[in-house]
Every structure is written in C-alpha cells, then in structure tokens.
Amino acid sequence: MVRTICSDKNGMKKGSWSEEEDNKLKAYILRYGHWNWRKLPKYAGWRIRLSGLSRCGKSCRLRWMNYLKPKVKRGNYSQEEENIIMKLHDELGNKWSAMAAKLPGRTDNDIKNHWHTHLKKRAKQNGKLKETSESSQSIGTCQFELEDSQQRDDQEWALDSVVDIDPSQQTSESSLLQAESSDYAFNHAMKQNMDDSITSSSETYHADTIETFWNQPFLLENETTTNDVRASIVDHEFLSPNSPIYCEELLSRYGFYY
DNA sequence: AACGACGTCAACCGCTTGCGG
DNA sequence: CCCGCAAGCGGTTGACGTCGT
Structure with missing residues (x-):
C-alpha cells in the first residue's frame, strides 16, 4: 500500500512517510505555520539534511493536507x-x-x-x-x-x-477555528519573520534555532508543564505575539510541544 | 499452500492558476 | 503586460492487501 522509500537526484526523499517524518512535519507546521511550502523543508532541514526533513515542499504539502492536518477524516464513509x-x-x-x-x-x-x-x-x-x-x-x-x-x-x-470534542473544550475549539481562519495573516507574519531572520545579520542564530528544533528530542506532554510550554511558545520569536490563542489551542488540542 | 487477478489508497507528476514584482 | 514563482488541482502510478481459484 505504501511506496518504498527512495531518493530523487537532488537527494530528496520520496515514497512513504515514516512516523518520525510525520512527527517532524506536524511539529514544524504547528510551530511555524506553512507560510511557504517550497521553502519549508529548506528552512527546516536543508542545513541538516541527515537528521532533518529531506522532502520537497510539494510532498510536505500533500502529506499535511491529506494526512496530518487536524480534522482530516479517512475511510469509513457514511x-x-x-x-x-x-x-x-x-x-x-x-x-x-x-x-x-x-x-x-x-x-x-x-x-x-x-x-x-x-x-x-x-x-x-x-x-x-x-x-x-x-x-x-x-x-x-x-x-x-x-x-x-x-x-x-x-x-x-x-x-x-x-467536531468530536468534549463539551468542556468547545470554547477553545471555536477559538482554534477563528485562529485557523486567520491563517493567512498568521502565515504572512511568519513569512515576514522568517524572511527577516534569513536576511538579517542574525541569520546564523535563527538557522541554528530551527536546526535545534529538528534535532531536539520530542517532548511529550507529561515531560513538561503546560506553563512551561506556554511560556516557550509565546517566548519563541518566530511566533506572532498577536496569536496567543493559536498557541493556546495547539496546546489544548495536541497536548504536546516540541 | 501457492499464485494470479483485482482492489485500495498514499504519493507522485505535470499542468493550470493566481499573485507579486 | 510580462515573467517567474508558489500553490492548487486532477490524473496516474505503484506497492501492498485481499480474494478467488
């Protein structure tokens, strides 16, 4: 059912996605947004090809849209x-x-x-x-x-x-929908931040930050406290300070932070 | 049990569209 | 208006699963 893993001439991986790749992509998009699919793997894994995400942007987009994106239902058609x-x-x-x-x-x-x-x-x-x-x-x-x-x-x-949430979470779910609807503004802000970061004199720092993101081990919910996570997200310079709801919802929905 | 035919679906490919410079 | 780039879209592929013989 799944394609065997292979590489194209540019060294980009093709074929089925591993769980680790899924986790990395999901974590990356939840943290930074998908402001530019083509550049995503470049910023995310280009400098760390061996341990990063060696996938073309198109492949990332497809995987996210069809499989990883929240609320995607698969199979069991009514x-x-x-x-x-x-x-x-x-x-x-x-x-x-x-x-x-x-x-x-x-x-x-x-x-x-x-x-x-x-x-x-x-x-x-x-x-x-x-x-x-x-x-x-x-x-x-x-x-x-x-x-x-x-x-x-x-x-x-x-x-x-x-959908399929318990009533106590409905408020935050609604907030997430609002946040999702402002994806464009959010992603635009992200792009601005990223572009600035890449062209600025602190390029090394930002690249290192992203590199650290890909290299650091995943932290599950029980390995950190919500407050720590919240603080980490809000403090992170790549996240729009105007979207605290977005951060909050990532936490409440996914319960983890990488 | 072995094998081939067919079904399924994730992923790829190439074309089109939209947008910014 | 033109050009280049990125995203989106629909068709196709191919590997694995299942079923029938």
Missing part, C-alpha cells in the same frame, strides 16, 4: 457522505477539491480515491437504472433523500465544525 459525493459528482464532475470543500474533514485525494474505487461503479449502475426507467419511482425517492440529506448535512456540518 451512506450520506457517499450519496452527497455522487450528487456532487453529478453536478460538478471531477472537481474533487470543490467536493472536498463541501465535505468537511474529507480531502480531495480521499474523495477521488473513494470515487474511483467505490462510487464510480455505483454511479454507472444508477445511470443504467435511469436509462431503463427514467420515471422510476425508486430513483425519484432516492433523489429526494439526497436533497434532504444534503440540507440536513449542511446544517449539521455547520454545527459539526466543532
């Missing part, structure tokens, strides 16, 4: 989700990203795969059914159900944006 995908495919064609936008937690890649492996056949069968019996009552009923479920899902998903 009947309603499948119905919606089929309906959307009817309307939109192979616009996987547009479909993903309407199916929170699902990625375009995942929907595409699910379509090709499960739903395409069903769609063909339905097509045949339609051909043989345009006015078939069963299909009419089916379409009603789809529209009905779509409306219901739209409502539920609006609420479900805050």
